[in-house]
Structure formats: C-alpha cells, structure tokens
Amino acid sequence: MYCGVVIGRVVSTNKFESLKNKKLMIVRRMNHDWQLMDESTEIVAVDSIGAGIGEWVIYATGSSARAVFGESASGIDAAIVGIIDPNEQG
DSSP states (O other), X not given: OEEEEEEEEEOOSSOOGGGTTOEEEEEEEBOTXXXXXXXXXXXXXEESSXXXXXXXXXXXXXXXXXXXXXXXXXXXXXXXXXEEOGGGOO
C-alpha cells in the first residue's frame, strides 16, 4: 500500500464493464516525509470510499486493489482504500 494525495478525477464516457459506476481518481504518491513526489508517480485509482480532490489517501495496487471490489479478473490495478487525517501525522 502507498500514501498519496487525490489531485484530480478522470471522466470516462465509455468504460469496461467492471469499471461502470466506479469513480476514477488521479492520485500522486507521497514519500516517507509526507511530501508529494514528482508527476511520474501519478496513477489512476478506483475510489472505493468516496475520497475527494485534495484528500490524503491510502491506495493499494495489483491483486490487492482488485480484491477490494471482489473482481479478480477486472481491469482494476489501483484502488483507494482509506483516507488519512493529515492533522494526526507525527
């Protein structure tokens, strides 16, 4: 799992069946010091919890991301699985 910040969303008018009715968000990864990394770390993640732009999130990739939705054969490669409270970071 990784930590990141939701920086945008993806609007798709045509989706693979397993992605229909799922919100797609752009997430930029954070490093261990809670700083945003460069643009090359941006991914599109399926939102499983209702995260919004600007929120700090936890996201999973690979088979762990697909398991969130119970769809082992879907095209999902990243999923937002938690929201981080930035005020609670030490």
